[in-house]
Amino acid sequence: MSSDRTAGRLSRILALIPYVLAKDGAKVSEIIERFDYTEEDLTRDLNTVFFCGLPGYTPGDLMEAYIDGDEVIIDAADYFAKAPRLTPMEALGLMAAGMAIIGSGQGSPDLKTAVDKLTKALLPDAGSAIDVDVSGDSENLSILKSAAADQQVIRIRYRSMGRETETVREIEPWAVVSTLGNWYVQAFCRLVGGERVFRVDRIRDLEVLDERFQRPEAPTEPEIAYTPSEEDVVARIRLETSARWVLDYYPVDVVKETKTGTEIRFSSPDAEIPARLLLRLGGQARLLDGEEVRARVTAIAGALRERYTTGRET
Amino acid sequence: MQNVVERVINLLIYLLESPEPASAADIRHTVAGYGQESDEAFHRMFERDKDLLKRLGVPLEMKALDTWEIDFGYTVDPTKYALPDPGLTEPERVALSVAARMVRLGGANAGLGGLLKLGGVERGTGIEPLGADLGAEASVLGDLFLAVTERRKVDFTYAGVSRTVEPYGMAHRRGHWYLVGRTGAGERVFRVDRITDLEVGRDADVFQRPKRFQVKKAMSTNPWEAGSDEVVTASVRFDEGLAWWAARTLDVEPPRTGPMEVELTVANWDAFIGWILGFGSDAEVLAPPELRDAVLDRVEAAVSGLS
Numbered sequence: 001m002s003s004d005r006t007a008g009r010l011s012r013i014l015a016l017i018p019y020v021l022a023k024d025g026a027k028v029s030e031i032i033e034r035f036d037y038t039e040e041d042l043t044r045d046l047n048t049v050f051f052c053g054l055p056g057y058t059p060g061d062l063m064e065a066y067i068d069g070d071e072v073i074i075d076a077a078d079y080f081a082k083a084p085r086l087t088p089m090e091a092l093g094l095m096a097a098g099m100a101i102i103g104s105g106q107g108s109p110d111l112k113t114a115v116d117k118l119t120k121a122l123l124p125d126a127g128s129a130i131d132v133d134v135s136g137d138s139e140n141l142s143i144l145k146s147a148a149a150d151q152q153v154i155r156i157r158y159r160s161m162g163r164e165t166e167t168v169r170e171i172e173p174w175a176v177v178s179t180l181g182n183w184y185v186q187a188f189c190r191l192v193g194g195e196r197v198f199r200v201d202r203i204r205d206l207e208v209l210d211e212r213f214q215r216p217e218a219p220t221e222p223e224i225a226y227t228p229s230e231e232d233v234v235a236r237i238r239l240e241t242s243a244r245w246v247l248d249y250y251p252v253d254v255v256k257e258t259k260t261g262t263e264i265r266f267s268s269p270d271a272e273i274p275a276r277l278l279l280r281l282g283g284q285a286r287l288l289d290g291e292e293v294r295a296r297v298t299a300i301a302g303a304l305r306e307r308y309t310t311g312r313e314t
Numbered sequence: 315m316q317n318v319v320e321r322v323i324n325l326l327i328y329l330l331e332s333p334e335p336a337s338a339a340d341i342r343h344t345v346a347g348y349g350q351e352s353d354e355a356f357h358r359m360f361e362r363d364k365d366l367l368k369r370l371g372v373p374l375e376m377k378a379l380d381t382w383e384i385d386f387g388y389t390v391d392p393t394k395y396a397l398p399d400p401g402l403t404e405p406e407r408v409a410l411s412v413a414a415r416m417v418r419l420g421g422a423n424a425g426l427g428g429l430l431k432l433g434g435v436e437r438g439t440g441i442e443p444l445g446a447d448l449g450a451e452a453s454v455l456g457d458l459f460l461a462v463t464e465r466r467k468v469d470f471t472y473a474g475v476s477r478t479v480e481p482y483g484m485a486h487r488r489g490h491w492y493l494v495g496r497t498g499a500g501e502r503v504f505r506v507d508r509i510t511d512l513e514v515g516r517d518a519d520v521f522q523r524p525k526r527f528q529v530k531k532a533m534s535t536n537p538w539e540a541g542s543d544e545v546v547t548a549s550v551r552f553d554e555g556l557a558w559w560a561a562r563t564l565d566v567e568p569p570r571t572g573p574m575e576v577e578l579t580v581a582n583w584d585a586f587i588g589w590i591l592g593f594g595s596d597a598e599v600l601a602p603p604e605l606r607d608a609v610l611d612r613v614e615a616a617v618s619g620l621s
Contacts, residue, residue, distance in 0.1 A: 082396035093425025129483035148443035178446035181489025303595035
């Protein structure tokens with residue numbers, strides 16, 4: 001942990017020196033803002049720089065670094081005329097962040113040119129070796145984002161995660177977030193009278209209402225993971241090794257692992273979700289326990305059998 | 315920490331300025347901060363300092379000091395050290411900074427530290443009510459990116475098999491990072507979180523990316539489009555209740571009312587049937603008949619798994 005702090009401090013110093021050198025001095029207030037310094041930390045770092053330089057370490061060998069009135073002065077530091085190159089994670093992070101925001105339809109023209117310039121500088125031989133796609137319905141995302149910013153109430157027609165039914169509800173959107181490949185809106189839901197997270201792609205229609213709300217001072221981090229409730233349908237399922245991907249995509253608990261498979265517990269507010277999963281998996285899963293789910297699979301299978309054996313209705 | 319910061323800056327200056335690679339003994343006697351330590355303490359300190367430099371993005375290299383390659387020294391090439399200036403304008407930096415604050419990668423804000431190296435931005439942008447988490451294990455991702463940018467080969471284990479890959483590019487799709495690269499058997503896509511025992515090759519520039527390589531093209535949009543099965547055109551009907559949902563997934567215009575019928579190219583039957591059955595009994599494959607039979611087979615297999 002302390003080595004993280006040391007690395008962060010060094011990285012900032014090595015970025016600060018070339019900036020001040022290039023401008024031949026800079027305002028203290030500007031440096032504090034630009035490099036996210038407190039005045040105390042800036043003074044301490046300049047004092048450190050002041051004691052560094054070439055071997056010999058006589059006053060003539062050391063860098064000059066000090067605050068003169070409202071200006072930061074750094075001199076005799078030609079070897080640090082350029083900032084160190086970006087680490088792979090810094091470079092990928094900046095490119096990916098830019099691409100993610102552009103991909104979600106929220107990028108400004110400045111962001112697009114910034115990402116182009118970064119890509120050219122970092123990957124001169126291949127313009128399109130990196131790609132980030134978090135695209136959702138950018139029109140709905142834009143509406144939700146501005147509603148969250150302007151604190152406007154929205155009415156949504158929503159298809160719940162667990163229940164295969166639609167509800168119409170009024171929500172107070174706090175934030176729009178993308179995680180694990182889906183976009184979510186974190187909001188106060190007036191229908192249930194509490195905080196809820198809605199998947200943006202499951203919002204069928206939305207309408208911005210002419211009503212404002214007051215966002216809480218510090219909204220909590222959105223709870224994306226599914227929290228099982230006591231009324232949930234529970235099924236115990238054994239997955240074959242080839243179906244282990246289910247663990248990455250569904251909120252399940254692993255009961256036990258064996259050489260030939262994985263036993264999971266699947267909680268859901270509605271039997272429909274585990275039932276459809278079992279249909280998808282075909283022979284790669286076995287239902288060990290869960291009467292409601294068993295009945296649901298049988299019912300859907302019956303309906304499908306009828307559709308597929310009687311041919312197409314017109 | 316005060317001592318470490320001073321010592322590492324002095325070390326970096328010495329390595330940047332020395333015309334010849336410097337041996338560890340030379341560094342110990344010349345650079346301020348190492349002198350008074352015992353052998354063991356010096357080596358421990360020096361190892362830690364080298365790690366710190368690498369973490370900062372400093373390209374520390376080891377070079378032989380003689381033709382017999384008995385003694386080695388350390389050096390930092392000033393041209394490799396320097397950040398190539400991408401020539402960002404202030405509004406471009408601000409836009410990047412806003413994006414970096416909105417996006418998380420490997421559990422941290424994406425590349426904010428890098429933004430300082432590019433000159434930082436003046437504060438003042440408020441909280442954006444939009445954010446994205448791109449997940450991912452930071453160390454693997456950083457190593458792969460390095461290999462992609464410097465055209466180094468990588469070795470890793472994937473689904474129990476050892477592989478040597480020329481990494482062409484990386485893409486983020488549906489919550490996961492993927493690596494696209496060339497193996498002995500041609501171009502392949504790997505999911506990054508399933509890569510283990512990753513080793514990045516020591517030499518840079520050992521392969522050429524195909525001209526006009528586009529990672530986008532290598533990543534097919536839908537899972538059923540990539541596969542080695544017989545390619546068929548499937549015609550599918552989605553019932554009224556879920557037609558809008560299917561339209562959204564397929565990125566097509568949903569019907570105003572009523573069901574939706576579409577034609578899709580399928581190269582991976584297994585993935586396609588799985589996706590269709592995710593709609594329960596609200597979707598039906600209309601043609602071809604072989605695909606209809608395959609759907610029904612899967613349903614029967616699922617039913618027999620109920621007991």
